[in-house]
Amino acid sequence: MGKRVGMEVSIAVAEAACQADVDVVAAYPITPQTHIVEHLSELVADGHLDAEFVPVESEHSALSVCIGSSAAGARTFTSTSSQGLALMNEVVYIASSLRLPIVMVVSNRSLSAPLSIWNDHSDVMSVRDTGWIQVFAENGQEAYDHVFWAYRVGEDRRVLIPVMLHMDGFILSHMVEALEMVDKELVNKYLPPFEPIHRLHPDKPVTMGAFALPELYTEAKKAQDEALKATWPVLLEGWRQWEALTGREYNPVETHRTQDAEVVLVTMGSMGETACEAADRMRNQGTAVGVMKIRLWRPFPFRQVREVLSKAKVAVVFDRCVSFGGQGGPVASEIRAAMYGEPSRPRVVNFIGGLAGRDVSPQDFQHMVEEALSKMQDRQEDYEIYGVRG
Amino acid sequence: MAKPITEITWIELEPGCVIVEPGNARKYKTGDWRTVGHPKVDTERCIKCAQCYIFCPDAAIERNEQGYFLPNLYYCKGCGICAHECPVKCIDMVPEGE
Amino acid sequence: MTEIKAFGPKNLPLEELFAPGHRACQGCAEVLALRLALKALGRDTVVANATGCMEIVSTPLPTTSWVVPYIHVGFENAAAVCSGVEAGLKALMRKARLPRKQVHCVAIAGDGGTADIGMQALSGALERGHDMVYICLDNEAYMNTGIQRSSSTPYGAMTTTSPPGRLSFGQSTQKKNVAEIAAAHGIPYVATACPSYPWDLMKKVQKAALVEGPAYVHILSVCPTGWRSQPEESIELGKLAVASRVFPLYEVENGRYRFVPKPPKQVPVVEYLKKQGRFRHLTDSMVEEIQKNVDEQFRRLEAKVRISLEAPQEPQE
DSSP, X not given: OOEEEEEEHHHHHHHHHHHTTOSEXXXXXXXXXXXXXXXXXHHHHTTSXXXXXXXXXXXXXXXXXXXXXXXTTOOEEEEEOHHHHHHTHHHHHHHHHTTOOXXXXXXXXXXXXXXXXXXXXXXXXXXXXSOOEXXXXXXXXXXXXXXXXXXXXXXXXXXXXXXXXXXXXXXXXXXXXXXXXXXXXXXXXXXXXXXXSSOOOTTSOOEESOBOXXXXXXXXXXXXXXXXXXXXXXXXXXXXXXXXXXXXXXXXXXXXXXXXXXXXXXXXXXXXXXXXXXHHHHHHTTOOEEEEEEOEEESOOHHHXXXXXXXXXXXXXXXXXXXXXXXXXXXXXXHHHHHTTOSSOOEEEEEEOOGGGOOOOHHHHHHHHHHHHHSOOOSTTOOEETTOOO | OOSOGGGOOGGGSOGGGOBOSTTGXXXXXXXXXXXXXXXXXXXXXXXXXXXXXXXXXXXXXXXXXXXXXXXXTTTOOOOOHXXXXXXXXXXXXXXXXX | OOOOSOOOGGGOOOOXXXXXXXXXXXXXXXXXXXXXXXXXXXXXXXXXXXXXXXXXXXXXXXXOOBSSOEEEOOSSOHHHHHHHHHHHHHHHHHTTSSOOOOXXXXXEEESIIIIITTHHHHHHXXXXXXXXXXXXXXXXXXXXXXXXOOTTSOTTOOBTTXXXXXXXXXXXXXXXXXXXXXXXXXXXXXXXXXXXXXXHHHXXXXXXXXXXXXXXXEEEOOOHHHHTOOGGGHHHHHHHHHHTTSSOOEEEETTEEEESSOOOOOOOHHHHHTTOGGGTTOOHHHHHHHHHHHHHHHHHHHHHHHHHHHSOOOOOO
């Protein structure tokens, strides 16, 4: 049985990386990720984790070091936020196209300018198309559990794709939460050692990162696209096996009272819990509200989203960043696209809020639902930045 | 892969486009690049000093059983470094066809 | 690696670890430097290479000239990727997941990928003290993309982004001295080399690989395409670069400077410049200016060598 603790989520995530016996940690400090890397370096300094801790001189180098280390066959971990994620952007694409199963925890934070250290999903959206497997944690337990899941699925020879674990900065990263830690025996049952198909070693020399002419690049990208799509069985297997060992169930989307819901709130990340609270209140007041919480962002869970939303009249999608010059909220955009061809689909109403950590309360969700129900949004591309003054 | 590049399917690519055959560029005939001429060695005068061998950017000079260093015309690009550097001037750049 | 006391025609390492069939230009001294460096490093080597001439000529999918394990990631991060390989192998060997074996981790990048965009990653890797070798193959411009200037382009040189014109005389700044920057990091070994001195180059690369900690080797690579010189003169030009003192050959071992090999008889810089089309536009006064600067830089280097000779020796154990 696991050990129940009250622990800051960043510390829990670092503990998970330690329990997963990572070989190399390369990271650069950035608020609000710092506690993760600080604790990891403490664990290494005290001999609890046998790993090379590489204090790199920038995030671009952080992920570059991770690529080198993963290519050499080492279990590799890093973490960043916001500007750091943006700085390493070109390397993010390379890690996935080189098929290196690095695990990166992102303490989600807003992108400059203006500078802000607080939480939203603008950093998430900057890496949307990079080809990584991406999941969201809603609370500390999920964040802790998914570090193991990330290595389990990413390093699987049928996958070999890096995994990004998103957790809301400060809201999760700096919160002390109750969670259950697993023991070494369970980790050993769940997580086999990393055995790559190819590694950099003189015993079997390979060339990684060759360049492709136009005659071959398309095939390379097709292969990458198919590889990401083919991860589904392994992702689900990873969750089923974790459930069998811990009793904790995880799915590509989580639902709360959506069965007979007329209105479904759609969230990603920690807001999900607030939305559930709001849904319960509204149910008590007679409105059939449910919540769909997207856990698996990439590969996008089309089937599961369609299953949940096809019966709803309205989907209120709560985005955590603005896609300038586009449809407003990227998640709403993707929901609309996912539902477009469905015979039965809800009206999608898009709110953007909680930017740079501005608080979103259950009442706020209630207001959004009321507004969605009362006011017709004339054009599909309408969106509202919730709670803005002026 | 021996296939021409335009026939390679996406299924045949290794994950990450890793190339598993070290040095398989050897298939590529850079000797076709020559236009002006190629080196011809007069083994009578060669002192086996290995200067031509060590200075060839294309590793297109090979040592034979007798210890003489002779050009491999499959790769030789005809740059002329070997002829220029030979201390006894026993290498001449001769026109293609000779 | 079995240490070789001195490389020479009598003990030629005959194995080609960089296969012919590569797409380098005729007379490319950079690919020659690479070929020689790999002979010195041997099979137990992992190379992390930056985007550039060598990367492009050696890895057109689906072929590779690399016989040793190789990875290319980006332009500015050869040093970082190499650091990662080193850290990964170190951890795996320490945790007994790989048998212990000496594997040389080598970063290879051009002057652009080192002196400009790669400066940060290089500095970080040297400061962290990884057991690795960094080889800069310096052809003095961004040759692969069409001969644009870098901070390693010499004063007065014509490049496509420092063209001589009515208002400009070519590169207006002095060549950045990356070997000195590396030495300033206090690493155990720094050396300059040139493939025109092949045995010396191989010895220095071997030394760099065998030293514990970071080592930096800066190799002048004559580029007939970019320098507008005759392909067959690439070796001769390298010798002139050294003899004219434009590119002195030396080592810095734990801070001590030594000329290795002994500098040849000095040759006026104009003998070196006149064989290159990229300097064709220089006036006599510019050549004089270049000569003065070359002499001044060499004097400073000589002073460092002298100080190293005079400084107290390390106590013998």
